[in-house]
Amino acid sequence: MSSCAFCGSRDKKITREHVFPKAIGLSMDDSHADKWVERSPKRFVGGEIVIKDVCEDCNSGPLSELDAYAKEIYDSYLYQKVNQDDQITFSYYFDQLSRWLLKICFNSARVNNADTTILSEFIPYILNGEEVENEFLIYVHLIRPKEFSTEEIRAFDLDVSEKKEYPEGWRLSQFRLQGFHEISFVQRFVFINSFCFSVLAFPKNISNESLDKIKIKFEEEYEHSICLNESDGKVTIKTGQIDAFDAFFPHMNMNPEFYSDEYLGDFHNLVHKYDTGLIVIVIERKEVEAGDISRISSMFSNIFISKKTILRCKQSIDLIFDGYDDDERGLFLIPEARKFVQDLHSEFPYWFYILNPELPFFKILPYMLYEIEHVEDVVKISDDNLSLFIQEGFDKLNEFCYNNCLSEETIYEISMEIDKSINGG
């Protein structure tokens, strides 16, 4: 029998737990997209995301008590339609609210195996309100309705009666504060109608200095957000600059294929042609000789076109140089090939994320990027340069994953493969 994600028990009956409590009766936010794009999202499942790794005792005990509290604040506050410049006086029990928010973040994290490591450290707090070493912050702000301008009504071909669009339903999404890629911490928004709760949850070992910097950055970026105090209380929440469209936009931007059948480019089609397997990019000799990286570099920039493309490219690319088969020199001894790779590197240094580390291009990459020396007929690079290659590679991997909302778990998985390739482990 599998074990319960919360209490770890192996001998209890496992039941289904809804990521978002069914009792609230709110479907996942799928009502909006078709107001802004012609076709409605194709892959949303309305509010029915369930996980099957919670035991009966946890589910019907502490977790359902938290859901009951959520229902209470839903019925008192969260159901409301909020207009611009509205203010809401919001009373809350800090522990119950934050335990509930952390619970739904942990539930959704397990669906995608993202942030489960940090969030699982909060289990004693979520289940029983026991103190844990990890710090966390909860903010709340209101999303104002989107008011469409005449141009937008024309551009989106809207019914004129729909001049104003309120945020509706619930949605969980990751966000990223810029500049913190060296720290793994949870950054999630929980949208419920016009309310947006921000959950920041930190690993045990985070320094006070980093915590302060993150707090300052968040409050700068979301200046209308109110930090909820650890004592129960009452706060006045206001709307800020973010409207229903802005709140939805990052999801649309990262998942364009959910919203539109529009042509997303050759690279997108190439990577989605086969769901798995290697993507081989062939570089022509004439491009190398002309020093023209534009075609390859535009392919690389297309990786960012959607989350799906990003995930598809994870350690699954190999680069092949065509037209050099008869050349006796190794590729890393051909000056124009070296220059070509170095130029690509200065535009796109995220090799550890995209390359399959077991394949030839990854193996020769340090020799292409760094100075090589000949030791008794063998071509080598210095240990110092190899360390630099590894250090930069991992730093760029962290940056790439952080900026694209890929979790600590993904970075770990990739790092193990890189380590195996470099150290033969």
Ligand SMILES: [Zn+2]
């Ligand atoms: Zn349990």
